[in-house]
Amino acid sequence: MSQLPRPTVYIETYGCQMNVADSELMYGTLAAQGYEAVDAPEGADVILVNTCAIRDHAEQRVIGRLGELRRHMKADTIMGVTGCMAQRLGPRILEKARHVSLVVGPDGYRALPQLLDGARNGEKGIFTTFDLEEHYEDVTPRRTDPVKAWIPVQRGCDYRCTYCIVPFTRGAERSRALADVVREVRQVVETGTTEIVLLGQTVNSYNDGTHDFADLLRAVGAIDGVRRLRYTSPHPNDFSERVIAAHAEVEAVCEHMHLPMQSGSTRVLKRMLRRYSREEFLACVANLRTVMPSLVLTTDVIVGFPGETDEDFEDTLSAVVEAGFSDAFTFKFSPREGTPATRMPAEETVPDDVASERLQRLIQTVRAQSREQNLALLGSRVEVLIERLARDGALLMGRTRDWKTVLVPGDASLMNTYHTVELTGSTGSTFTGAFVSDAQPVRQPLPMAG
Ligand code: SAH
Numbered sequence: 001m002s003q004l005p006r007p008t009v010y011i012e013t014y015g016c017q018m019n020v021a022d023s024e025l026m027y028g029t030l031a032a033q034g035y036e037a038v039d040a041p042e043g044a045d046v047i048l049v050n051t052c053a054i055r056d057h058a059e060q061r062v063i064g065r066l067g068e069l070r071r072h073m074k075a076d077t078i079m080g081v082t083g084c085m086a087q088r089l090g091p092r093i094l095e096k097a098r099h100v101s102l103v104v105g106p107d108g109y110r111a112l113p114q115l116l117d118g119a120r121n122g123e124k125g126i127f128t129t130f131d132l133e134e135h136y137e138d139v140t141p142r143r144t145d146p147v148k149a150w151i152p153v154q155r156g157c158d159y160r161c162t163y164c165i166v167p168f169t170r171g172a173e174r175s176r177a178l179a180d181v182v183r184e185v186r187q188v189v190e191t192g193t194t195e196i197v198l199l200g201q202t203v204n205s206y207n208d209g210t211h212d213f214a215d216l217l218r219a220v221g222a223i224d225g226v227r228r229l230r231y232t233s234p235h236p237n238d239f240s241e242r243v244i245a246a247h248a249e250v251e252a253v254c255e256h257m258h259l260p261m262q263s264g265s266t267r268v269l270k271r272m273l274r275r276y277s278r279e280e281f282l283a284c285v286a287n288l289r290t291v292m293p294s295l296v297l298t299t300d301v302i303v304g305f306p307g308e309t310d311e312d313f314e315d316t317l318s319a320v321v322e323a324g325f326s327d328a329f330t331f332k333f334s335p336r337e338g339t340p341a342t343r344m345p346a347e348e349t350v351p352d353d354v355a356s357e358r359l360q361r362l363i364q365t366v367r368a369q370s371r372e373q374n375l376a377l378l379g380s381r382v383e384v385l386i387e388r389l390a391r392d393g394a395l396l397m398g399r400t401r402d403w404k405t406v407l408v409p410g411d412a413s414l415m416n417t418y419h420t421v422e423l424t425g426s427t428g429s430t431f432t433g434a435f436v437s438d439a440q441p442v443r444q445p446l447p448m449a450g
Pocket residue numbers: 054055163164165166200201202233234235260262300301302331332333334335336
């Protein structure tokens with residue numbers, strides 16, 4: 001065999017966890033062809049930017065970044081754009097950024113090695129066809145998160161929320177076979193990972209033809225070594241009684257859920273085509289809290305959707321309080337080309353200053369609520385899984401089952417271990433904590449903090 005150095009590839013990831021998982025699949029596909037992953041763009045033979053198209057801001061950021069990355073290219077570096085923006089813009093990306101030679105959408109990653117070979121011969125490549133069978137079943141992802149494993153169980157989306165680009169960038173919904181998901185989780189657990197996050201755009205509508213999401217939760221929760229089981233993002237309409245009941249049965253399912261609400265006004269929800277009313281959303285929350293009394297909920301909210309009145313916005317604020325959200329990702333509506341919301345009458349456009357003011361008020365409401373909830377937790381004992389070094393390097397960052405961030409003293413040797421921690425302080429959003437008893441790794445489930 002020749003001693004040629006392996007070509008190196010650097011992937012930069014934007015957008016949601018689905019993109020994080022897809023980047024791991026891309027690394028896996030390329031590793032199987034002899035590529036070596038590197039964690040900086042300087043001097044890499046291949047640079048891929050895995051992009052998001054959800055809001056205009058997300059795309060502008062990528063366009064800026066493509067310009068910056070150009071400086072790190074060698075004469076023969078191949079630059080590719082993948083993901084949702086690649087799917088949405090296709091050849092337009094090659095016009096915007098002439099140093100890019102590949103544009104590959106979410107269902108095209110299997111073709112990456114051939115496309116890269118072509119690019120080496122000077123051919124620009126575009127792959128944006130959807131493949132409804134594609135789950136990359138035979139690709140071993142190269143995992144980049146040492147603590148959590150992101151497991152896509154569903155690709156695409158069959159909802160048509162009127163503001164949303166995802167159905168255009170990810171195609172129709174399809175679920176992986178339950179047996180394939182279980183096989184992957186078993187492999188992951190063997191490497192020492194105990195936290196599993198199931199991914200899908202409306203993940204609880206999972207259905208592989210034989211099994212629904214309740215079956216999936218039970219099957220994954222039953223795998224030896226799965227101690228924390230999460231999923232993101234569920235859609236309120238897909239919580240069947242069976243799915244809700246499974247939450248009470250599967251011990252590994254964590255007491256935190258990210259449940260996007262989008263708006264608290266039935267009128268706006270209707271125009272968003274969310275397919276639930278304010279009352280139905282709040283009833284869904286109540287049902288979930290019945291089976292999981294200690295459930296912590298976070299959400300996504302959009303302000304400034306076309307036609308949103310002051311009254312609609314007040315409904316959103318009151319729904320945030322009624323649902324008792326602990327945190328929220330809050331967004332100003334961003335019109336996406338080709339989506340139905342862009343065809344709503346121009347006079348319904350919410351002026352930017354009004355949307356900005358609503359966003360600020362919403363953030364204040366969320367923060368105040370989160371702070372109040374968090375301060376009430378001071379002094380309690382919780383189970384923390386150590387995830388990484390905190391930003392300042394002297395502390396460790398860990399998470400509770402219900403997704404609270406806790407900073408504790410310690411060193412890297414404690415990574416990926418469970419501890420009982422007493423919450424000693426809070427900034428309002430994150431906590432500081434102290435280990436209870438000694439800091440020995442806990443391998444067995446802890447009794448619930450009381
Ligand atoms: N599938 C998930 C959402 C994925 S997109 C769900 O249905 O819940 C993540 C979030 O981005 C959405 O929940 C929404 O709040 C926000 N979002 C999507 N399109 C947007 C747009 N055009 N403008 C502003 N925010 C948007």
